[in-house]
Amino acid sequence: MEPDILTGSVIGDEAVLSLEDFARACPAEVSWIAELVEVDVLTPYGTEQSSWRFRAADLLCARRVARLQRDFGASTEAVAVMLDLLAEIERLRACLKRVGLEVDDGPRR
């Protein structure tokens, strides 16, 4: 028997996820999401909370924040700093990769 082939919808850079969808996907309370928007960790499209729309990157980011908060007991502000530093490292790694330089993946301790 041929298996059923599932076709999904692609979520990318276009902001398509409503606040309700986003909260359920995280999963998280709306108040927690609003807190992340307040500190600019999440930047949904739309000004009013009811019209917020989120991208794929927002969902991956929110889930990452939730893990970091859970596993390190870090405050929202501390997680925001962690994310900025991680984004900077990723940007620099991408720069190196673009010029054909691979960096060793291990942390230097």
Next chain:
Amino acid sequence: MEFKDYYKILGVERTATAEEIKRAYRTLARKYHPDVSKESGAEARFKEIGEAYEVLQDPEKRAAYDQLGTRWRAGQDFTPPPDWGAGFEFTPGRFSTAEAADFSDFFSSLFGNFARHAETGKERGEDHHAKIVIPLDDAFHGATRAITLRAPQLDAQGRVVLRERTLHVRIPKGIRDGQLIRLSGQGAPGTGGAPGGDLYLEVHFDTHALYRVEGHDLSLTLPLAPWEGALGATVKAPTPTGVVEVKIPPGSQSGQKLRLKGRGIPDKPPGDLYLILEVVLPTADTEREKELYRAMARDLAFNPRQALGV
């Protein structure tokens, strides 16, 4: 299944206090947390650490685990005792049931029987998340990929059991790294006839031998002979959709970039393919080869270190 020594995994004594356990966990998390660590194998290692902490930080689970006694060794073949779990009601911990599904068989045989949600009647299923790694080629041609997931489900007695299922998913042409494919109703089933949750698949490309990916753009290192760079040439270059001929302008140097417009990942508009030029020296093994280099050394007034002032 294999017995897991959770104390050993966290590197603490069986007598460790809750505070010591937390400290050991945080130290290991700093090293292995997949969100902050690039150490190879960090994800698998952290899963194990998270599982150990999940049990030892929870007084109920720790007490139950301690009841197994000290006769078990890590890796030993293990079956839960027949009266296992009597008198304990495990409450879901820091992880959702979907996340806990990733824990070991050892964990689920001991603690898989979470206190189930009180029957709340009609409730939509949880959304689930998974990662899928696909070849870059799929973004150019589209594909169907099979993904096998372990998902918690309620059995006839209302207990949470782990079931494996395989989904066949269409990967659309133009997909990019970091995008999500949302499959409606493929998350946890709902209760009381309510709809199931959604499944979000996080798409990542497998590392490609030739192309590096950034958004919808690709880059490729294109080796050139010194004379091709110096005099200019028309050379062949691979692209994901076939070999093309590229005009190299005279005076091209290593590190310079050429852009092949629209040869990146299909999109509206499609991405570009960047060729990073790299001049490669021919070997100087034979006498003839050496003579050619000596002739250049004699005839070319060339100081590659001029900019260094030497």
